[in-house]
Structures are given as C-alpha cells and as structure tokens.
Amino acid sequence: MIMILNAILVLVILINLFALGTSRMKALIHAAALQGVLLGLLPPLVVKDVGTLPLLMAVMTILLKGIVIPNMLLKALRDAQVKREVEPLIGFMPSILLGAVATAIALALAGHLAPPHSPLGLLVIPTSISMLCTGFLLLTTRVKAVTQVIGFLLLENGIFVFGLLLLSAIPYLVELGVLLDLFVGIFVISIIIHHINRAFASQDTRRLSSLKG
Amino acid sequence: MDVLALIMVCPVAAALAALIPSNRWRPWILPAAAVVHLTLVAVILLGGGVTAKVPGAPTTGSISVATTMAALPHTGASSAAKAATHDSRGLGLSDWLGLDPPGRVVLLLASVLFVACSFYTVGYLRDHMDHLNRLFCVCFLAFLGAMTLVICTNNLGLMWVAMEATTLSSAPLIYFKHTKNSIEATWKYLLLCSVGIALALLGSFFVAYAAIVHGLTPSLRIADLLRQAPAMDKRWLEAGFVLLLVGYGTKMGLAPMHSWLPDAHGESPSPVSAMFSGALISTAFLMVVRSQHILHVAGDGAYASRLLILLGLLSMAFAAVFMVGQKDLKRMLAYSSVEHMGILALGLGIGGIALLGAMLHVLTNGFTKGSLFLSVGNIDRAYGSKTIPEVRGAVRRLPLSGMVFLLGFLAITGSPPFGPFISELIILYGTFMAGHFLIAAAFLALLLIIFIGMGRTVLTATQGSVPVAGRRSHFRDGILSGVPVLACFLIVLLLGLYIPPPVWGLLHHAAHYLEVKP
Numbered sequence: 045m046i047m048i049l050n051a052i053l054v055l056v057i058l059i060n061l062f063a064l065g066t067s068r069m070k071a072l073i074h075a076a077a078l079q080g081v082l083l084g085l086l087p088p089l090v091v092k093d094v095g096t097l098p099l100l101m102a103v104m105t106i107l108l109k110g111i112v113i114p115n116m117l118l119k120a121l122r123d124a125q126v127k128r129e130v131e132p133l134i135g136f137m138p139s140i141l142l143g144a145v146a147t148a149i150a151l152a153l154a155g156h157l158a159p160p161h162s163p164l165g166l167l168v169i170p171t172s173i174s175m176l177c178t179g180f181l182l183l184t185t186r187v188k189a190v191t192q193v194i195g196f197l198l199l200e201n202g203i204f205v206f207g208l209l210l211l212s213a214i215p216y217l218v219e220l221g222v223l224l225d226l227f228v229g230i231f232v233i234s235i236i237i238h239h240i241n242r243a244f245a246s247q248d249t250r251r252l253s254s255l256k257g
Numbered sequence: 258m259d260v261l262a263l264i265m266v267c268p269v270a271a272a273l274a275a276l277i278p279s280n281r282w283r284p285w286i287l288p289a290a291a292v293v294h295l296t297l298v299a300v301i302l303l304g305g306g307v308t309a310k311v312p313g314a315p316t317t318g319s320i321s322v323a324t325t326m327a328a329l330p331h332t333g334a335s336s337a338a339k340a341a342t343h344d345s346r347g348l349g350l351s352d353w354l355g356l357d358p359p360g361r362v363v364l365l366l367a368s369v370l371f372v373a374c375s376f377y378t379v380g381y382l383r384d385h386m387d388h389l390n391r392l393f394c395v396c397f398l399a400f401l402g403a404m405t406l407v408i409c410t411n412n413l414g415l416m417w418v419a420m421e422a423t424t425l426s427s428a429p430l431i432y433f434k435h436t437k438n439s440i441e442a443t444w445k446y447l448l449l450c451s452v453g454i455a456l457a458l459l460g461s462f463f464v465a466y467a468a469i470v471h472g473l474t475p476s477l478r479i480a481d482l483l484r485q486a487p488a489m490d491k492r493w494l495e496a497g498f499v500l501l502l503v504g505y506g507t508k509m510g511l512a513p514m515h516s517w518l519p520d521a522h523g524e525s526p527s528p529v530s531a532m533f534s535g536a537l538i539s540t541a542f543l544m545v546v547r548s549q550h551i552l553h554v555a556g557d558g559a560y561a562s563r564l565l566i567l568l569g570l571l572s573m574a575f576a577a578v579f580m581v582g583q584k585d586l587k588r589m590l591a592y593s594s595v596e597h598m599g600i601l602a603l604g605l606g607i608g609g610i611a612l613l614g615a616m617l618h619v620l621t622n623g624f625t626k627g628s629l630f631l632s633v634g635n636i637d638r639a640y641g642s643k644t645i646p647e648v649r650g651a652v653r654r655l656p657l658s659g660m661v662f663l664l665g666f667l668a669i670t671g672s673p674p675f676g677p678f679i680s681e682l683i684i685l686y687g688t689f690m691a692g693h694f695l696i697a698a699a700f701l702a703l704l705l706i707i708f709i710g711m712g713r714t715v716l717t718a719t720q721g722s723v724p725v726a727g728r729r730s731h732f733r734d735g736i737l738s739g740v741p742v743l744a745c746f747l748i749v750l751l752l753g754l755y756i757p758p759p760v761w762g763l764l765h766h767a768a769h770y771l772e773v774k775p
Contacts, residue, residue, distance in 0.1 A: 176459070183452060189444070196452060203459045206466075213465050213475035217353075218414030222458065225421040229451055232428050236444055243437050252441040255520045257579065257588070 046165045049089050052082050053171040056205070057147055060178040063198065064139040067129045069190055073117050076194050076201075080109025083204055090164060090208050097216045104220065105204075108227050113197065120190055120234045124247045133185040146177035168208055175202030189237045189247045193230060200226055259304070260354045260409050263297040266290055267402025274394040283394050284382045287375035290398055291368075294405070298368040302361055302763065355411035357479070358767040362616055363543045364408045365763065366623040367536035369748070371401050373741035374528040377631050380737030381528055384638065385433075392429050399426040400532070404540050413461045413477040416544060417454065420508065423537060424450045431525040442517075442524035449517040450508055457504025457544070463497030464489075464551060479547060486555035494555055501548040502564060509541035511568045511602060512575035515595045519579070522591035523643075527634025530587060534594045534630055535623040542601050542619065546771065549605055554774050558608070565606030566696060572599025573703040581710035584645040586633050589714055590626065593669055596707055597622045603700065604684040611687025613768040614680050620760070621676030621752050622669070628745035629665040632658040635742065636718070639732040645714060650723040657734040659719050661746045666715040668749050670708040676752030 059079045066072055084106030087098045121127075132139065150157075150170035157169040175198055182195030204222075207214055237247065244251045270290035277283040356364065378397065382390045403422035410416055424447065432443040464482065465475040470490035476482065486494070507514040518538075522530045545565075552561040576596035583589040597618070604615025635658035636651050637643040651659035668675030671682075681704070688697040732738075752760075 183448075192448060196448070196455070199452065199455055203455060203462065206459060206462050209469065210462055210465050210475050213468075213477060214414055214462075215412070215477075218412065218418060218477065221415065221418030222421075225418055225425065228425050229421065229447070232425055233447055233451075236428070236432070236440065236447060239432075239435075239440050240444060243440055249444070252444055255438060255441055255445075255523070257583070257585075 045089055049086065050165055050167050052085060052089075053167045053205075056082055056201075057171055057174050060147070060174055060198065061140055061143055063194070064143045064178060064181060065136050067136060069121055069127060069129060069188065070118070072129075072191065072194055073114050073121070076117075076197050077110050077114035079198070079201055080113070081106050083201055084110060086205075086208055087211065090211055098211075101216060101219055104223055108223055109197075109201070113227060113230050116230060116234045117190055117193065120237050123238055124190070124241045126188060126190070126247055129186055129188050129191050131187065133187075134181070139181055139185065142181060143174070143178050147174040150174055150177075164209065168205060172202045172206040175199070175205060178202075187248050187250050189240060189249050192249065193233055193237070197226075197230070259297060259301045260356060261350060263294065263301065264354070264402065264406055264409060266294050266297065267398045267405060271395045271398035271402065274398060275391060280386065280390055281383075283390060284379045287378050287394060287397060288372070290401075291372040291375040294401065295368045295372050298364055301356065302365060303759070352478070353412055353415060354409055355480075356409055357411070357547070358763070358770040359543055359546050359616065360408045361763050362619055362767050363536075363539050364405070365760075366539060366620055367401070367404055367408070370532065370535045370623060370627045370745070373627055373631070373745050374531050376737055377531075377634070377741040378526075378528045380735065381526060381634070381638075383737075384732075388433065388435075393433055396426045396429045397529070397532075400430065400537075402426075404536060407540050408543065411479045413464070413479060413482070413547075414458075416547075417458045417461055420457070420505070420541070420544065421451065421454050423540070424454065424508070427529070427533070427537070430529045431521050433526050433529070434524070436524075439524045442520035446517045446521040449514075453504050453507025453514060455504070456500045456507075460497045460500030460502075460504055460548070463493050463500060464548075467491075467493035467497060479551075482551050483554050486551050489555060491555070491557060494552060495557060495560055498548055498552045498557075498561055499564070502545060502561075502568070505541045505544040505548070506568060506602075509538045509545060509602075510572075510595050510598050512572040512595060512599070515572065515575065515598075518595060519588045519591040522594065522630075523585060523587040527587075527630050527637065530590075530634075531627045531630035534590065534626040538594060538598055539601075539619050539623050542598065542605075545602070546605060550771050553771070562606040562608060565602045566693075569599040569601070569603030569606060570696065570699055570703070572596065572602065573700070573707070577703050577706045577710065580707055581713075583710070583714055586636065586643045586645070586648065586714070586718060587630070589711060590629050590633060593629075593707070593711065594626060596703075597626075597669070600681065600684060600700075603696070604687065607684070607688050607691050607693065607696075608772070609687050609691055611684045611691070612771055613764060614683030614685075614687055616764045616767045617683060617752075617756075618677065618680035620764075621680045621749060624745050624748045624752070625665055625669045625675070625677055628661055628742055628749060629669060631738075631742045631745065632662040632665060635732070635734060635738050636662065638738070639730055640727045641730060645717055647724065647726060648718045649721045649727070651719045654723045654727055655734055657739045658742055661742050663715060663719045665746060665749070666711060668746075668753075670711060671704055674750070674753045676749045679753055679756075 059075050063075050084102045087101045091098045150173035154166040154170045179195045179199030183192050270286055274286045403419050403426055406419035407416050428443050428447050432439050465477050467489040468475045468485055473485050510518040522533055549561045573596050576592045580592045601615050604611040639655050640648050668677055671678050
C-alpha cells in the first residue's frame with residue numbers, strides 16, 4: 045500500500061513542478077485535473093477498512109477536482125480567448141527552481157515533521173508543503189485570473205493531502221463540505237472572471253486597480 | 258433543538274425567496290425571516306439559563322463600570338463552561354451543534370443587526386427596481402444562515418465550511434450594482450478571503466494533528482480539543498494557531514491582511530456593508546477567540562497574546578494612516594472597521610478585564626457600525642455620491658441620517674455617553690491593570706489620531722451648505738430608511754447609558770468561559 049501511496053505522491057510533486065514551468069494555460073488546467081484524479085485515489089489507500097464512505101469521497105474528489113472544476117476553467121479560458129500566461133512576476137524557470145528548493149527543504153525536514161511511527165510513511169507532509177508553496181507561487185506571481193484560480197486549487201489540494209493524516213478525525217460531512225465549498229467557490233469565481241472579461245476586455249488582474257487608498 | 262430550528266430558518270426563507278415571482282414583494286421575506294430568526298435567538302439566549310443572575314450585575318452601566326470590573330473575578334459562571342461541553346460521544350446533533358458563551362454574544366449582535374438591515378433593504382431594493390433582486394435576497398439569507406452556522410456549531414471543520422460559505426454567499430451581494438468597481442471589489446474579496454480561509458483550514462488540521470503527534474485521538478470538536486489541549490504537541494499547536502489567526506484574521510480584516518475590506522465595504526450596497534462590518538467580521542473574530550481559547554487552555558496563552566497585541570496595534574496604525582484625508586465616506590468607515598478589529602484583537606490579547614471589554618466592544622462596535630453604514634447609505638442615496646466634495650451639509654439635507662452619522666462618528670471614536678466609550682474604557686483599564694503601559698499609550702495615541710482624521714472628513718460632510726447637485730434627488734428619510742438607522746443608534750446610546758442585566762450576564766459568561774481553564 046505504502047509503495048503505491050508514495051508513488052502517487054511523487055507523481056503529484058512532479059505535476060507541481062510542471063505547473064510552475066508551463067506558460068500554456070490549457071496544459072496547466074490538464075495538469076491540475078490529473079492531480080485531482082491522483083488525489084482522489086488516495087483516501088481508499090489510506091484507510092484500513094474500505095467502506096462506502098471512503099469510496100464516496102474518492103468518487104466525489106475525482107468527479108469534482110478531476111472533471112467538473114477543470115471543465116469550468118477550460119470554459120472560462122475559451123470565453124476569454126487566452127492561451128498563454130504572459131509576463132509572470134517571477135519567470136518560469138526561476139519558478140521551477142523555487143518550487144524545487146521548497147520541495148527539497150520540505151523533504152529534508154520530513155523526518156522531523158512526521159511522528160516516527162507514522163503508518164503513512166514520510167512523504168505526506170513534504171508533499172503537502174510542496175503543493176502549498178506551488179499554489180502560493182502561482183497565486184502571487186501570475187497575472188491571469190484563471191492561473192491564479194489554479195494556484196488556489198493547488199493550495200487546496202495541498203491541504204487535502206495534509207488531511208490524509210487526519211482521515212479518522214475529520215468527519216466525512218466536513219470533507220464533503222470542503223469539497224462542496226471548493227466547487228461552489230470556483231463556480232462563483234469563474235462567473236466573476238466572465239464578468240471581468242466583459243467589463244475590462246481582458247483577464248489581466250493588473251487592470252483591477254482602480255480602488256485605492 | 259432550538260438551535261437546529263434557528264439554522265433551518267435561513268435556508269427555508271432563501272428557498273421561499275427563490276420561489277416568489279414578484280420583484281416588488283420578494284424583499285419582504287427578509288424582514289419576515291429576520292424577525293423569526295431574532296425570536297428564536299431570544300428563546301435560545303433566555304432559555305439557556307444565560308440570564309442567570311450575575312451577582313452584582315449593575316443597574317447603571319456607565320457609572321458603575323468600575324464596580325463591575327472589580328466584581329468580575331468573583332462573578333460565578335461555572336455553568337458556562339459545562340454548557341458548552343457536551344459529553345455525548347454519539348453521532349447525534351449535539352456532536353455538531355452547540356453554542357459557546359462567546360458565540361451567544363455574536364449571535365445576538367448578528368440577529369438584531371440583521372433585523373435592522375432587512376427592513377432597510379426592503380426600501381433600498383425598492384429604489385433599485387430595475388435590478389432583479391432574486392439572487393440578492395437568496396444570497397443575503399444564505400449569508401445570514403452561514404453565519405448562524407459558524408456561530409452555532411462546535412466542530413472546527415464545520416465552522417470552516419460555514420465560514421467559506423459566508424464568503425461565497427456574500428460575493429454576489431457585493432456585485433449587486435454590476436459596476437467595474439464592484440467587479441474589482443468582488444474579485445479581491447473572493448480570492449483573498451478564499452485563500453486566507455484555506456490557511457485557516459490548514460491551521461485547523463495542524464491543531465488536530467498536534468494530538469496525533471503525542472499519540473492522542475485526533476478530533477476537530479472544540480470540546481475534545483479543549484480537553485486534550487494541555488497534552489498536545491506545542492509546536493504544531495502554535496503553528497496551527499498562527500495559520501488560524503492569519504486565515505480568520507484575513508476575514509476579520511486585521512492588518513496587513515485587510516486589503517479586501519475597504520473595497521468590499523465601499524462598493525457593496527449599504528445594508529450589506531453594515532452586515533459585513535457589524536456581523537461578519539465579528540463572526541471571524543469569534544473564530545480567532547475560539548482558536549486563542551484552545552491555545553490558552555493548552556497553557557500557551559502568552560504566545561497567542563503577543564501575536565494578537567502586535568496585529569491589533571498594527572491594524573490600528575494602518576487604519577490611522579489611511580483614514581487621515583480619506584475622501585470616500587464608506588471607505589473611511591471600512592478603515593474604522595479595521596481599527597476596531599484591531600481593538601478587539603488587542604483586548605483579546607491582553608486578557609483579564611480587557612477580555613470583558615472586548616466582548617462588550619463586539620456589541621457596541623457592531624451596532625455603531627450598523628447605524629453608521631446605514632446612515633451613509635441614506636446620504637449616498639440622497640446625494641448620488643459617497644465622496645467628500647459632493648457630499649456637504651448632510652445634517653441639513655437629511656436631518657435624521659446626517660445627525661446620526663455625526664453622532665455615530667462621535668460614538669465610534671469613543672466619546673461618551675455612547676457604548677464604544679464604555680467598552681474601550683474597559684479595554685484601556687485592562688491594559689493598564691495588566692501593566693502594559695506602553696501598549697496603553699500607543700492605543701490612546703492611535704485613537705486620538707483616528708479621531709482627528711475621521712473628524713475632519715465627517716465634519717466636512719455633515720456641516721456647511723448643501724451643494725446644488727445634492728438637492729436634485731427626491732430622497733428623504735422615510736420609515737424604511739430612517740427607522741433602522743435610528744434603532745441601531747438608540748441601541749448604541751442605550752449600551753452607553755445602561756447595559757441591561759441579561760446582556761451583562763452574556764458578556765460575563767463569555768469572558769469567564771474564556772479565562773477559566775476547564
């Protein structure tokens with residue numbers, strides 16, 4: 045079990061680095077979707093007795109993070125006719141490097157962060173931290189609205205991975221509530237993106253700067 | 258079960274609002290739901306033994322503050338701690354729902370303020386009949402429902418879910434006017450608050466994980482966390498608290514995470530601004546209070562206090578800088594909210610009697626902000642503008658709203674005989690009592706700067722003669738626009754002159770519950 049879990053987590057980290065390096069927004073959304081599907085596989089791997097609830101969680105996660113949300117974002121992209129991220133505040137190569145350094149530091153500290161007898165192995169917390177950093181980098185250094193939303197999505201994914209450690213403590217009602225909030229949140233955000241597009245004829249969030257002082 | 262009924266009021270009313278076809282009559286569902294909500298809140302607060310005799314509860318608030326403050330350590334409220342900790346370990350409702358004493362204070366504020374805002378909204382929407390108001394009514398009710406759930410649940414995870422729901426349900430409210438500025442405000446609000454709140458979720462997980470590290474059974478229920486807190490891992494607990502403070506602090510508008518707040522408060526319709534500034538950010542403060550409580554019980558209160566005091570003073574300083582010379586009345590009030598959230602964080606950080614002051618300040622600040630935002634809403638409607646060169650002579654143009662705005666300014670800056678004077682005095686007293694003389698001096702200096710900065714803007718707006726452009730619209734203070742403003746203001750005045758014993762009881766219970774380790 046732990047082998048499969050670790051393999052998936054490594055894949056997830058690689059997707060993070062890819063997300064930091066690509067300028068094509070379609071590829072970015074596909075990467076986020078793939079990450080969502082991989083995350084959906086995790087809950088049944090982690091719990092000891094696979095009942096209906098972990099399976100339901102897995103199905104809901106794959107459905108929302110892997111299919112529904114990416115499709116909403118792809119639609120927002122089509123409406124706006126944007127294909128590429130332009131002029132990020134931190135370039136694509138430096139972004140990858142920053143992400144890699146953050147991941148390396150998190151991995152180096154893995155032994156300190158997890159309790160020694162952790163049944164889930166040592167990779168969960170570093171992966172989570174790596175995803176949080178990736179999400180923040182995308183949120184703060186990219187200017188297109190859709191890219192920022194993907195940053196938010198990766199940030200939430202990072203929290204989801206940390207949540208694996210607490211699967212017994214977090215009631216499924218809360219897990220589902222978090223997923224639902226994420227779904228509705230991105231739904232509302234994509235509507236607002238649509239309106240930004242219509243009002244400003246652009247998705248560039250740097251134009252949203254008339255309210256000051 | 259009353260709590261369950263209370264939570265169900267808003268979804269049911271929202272569904273009804275979605276079904277009513279008439280744009281003209283639909284808004285009346287808001288006051289109807291508000292009155293039912295308030296009735297249930299009254300039943301819960303009075304029935305829950307909260308009015309329980311607080312020995313030495315004063316009959317005259319402003320005069321006997323000193324006696325009350327002296328009496329605080331002796332006022333017994335031991336039932337309060339028990340009331341919040343349900344022992345049942347089943348999967349029943351008590352596993353999810355439960356009102357802690359600080360929650361009762363915020364619940365009272367949110368419910369009363371919503372009654373005032375709902376009547377005001379009926380008049381406001383009547384002036385905007387060209388906009389379809391179905392989405393607005395549904396979202397406003399869902400917003401109140403989500404806030405009620407944050408207050409009434411005892412599970413850190415569900416609190417988070419409900420808190421994010423307040424963000425999502427209130428975003429369409431900010432966007433009601435469909436202007437470029439309101440899009441910008443909505444975008445910033447959605448993204449900043451969602452990201453901030455995401456950190457709070459991570460913080461909640463860290464706090465639960467702090468139990469696993471030391472081999473305890475993890476849980477997100479507040480009662481379990483409080484019981485296990487002393488045995489939890491301190492580092493994870495502290496990291497969790499920082500994330501909770503940053504996360505819910507973003508929603509509360511603490512500097513330097515406040516940048517969404519002036520935009521959202523400034524651009525949304527005035528009744529929405531009033532609910533934001535009165536109730537929503539107080540609910541976020543409640544979450545900070547609950548996080549601090551866990552750390553306090555874990556024996557790590559000093560760590561939390563330092564952070565809270567730092568962020569509190571920083572927020573006041575930020576507000577002071579941006580309030581001086583502020584031309585936009587609503588943005589000025591928004592920065593005043595940042596300031597007052599800073600005061601609340603400061604009171605919570607100092608603890609002791611200042612904590613009682615902070616609890617009272619939740620109420621006094623909330624109602625004052627309600628009256629101020631609603632009266633500015635009327636000024637905005639009369640002048641067609643909310644910025645300074647256009648708005649002049651408001652007292653002449655709108656005798657009631659202009660006067661309440663002027664007096665509300667005096668109240669919010671801490672002048673007697675209004676409510677915030679009492680609460681700020683108690684916080685200041687607590688700061689001196691705790692020996693933090695430098696902090697008290699900084700607190701007073703910042704209050705003075707804010708008084709001067711705000712005074713210049715408010716006096717320019719209210720005094721002088723009305724410009725020609727301001728006379729054009731036919732808007733006058735009416736029943737729906739005037740009475741809610743007056744009602745909020747009278748509550749502020751009442752809280753300054755005489756705090757009813759049941760309210761004192763609520764505040765004492767809350768402060769006592771947060772101070773005593775179970």
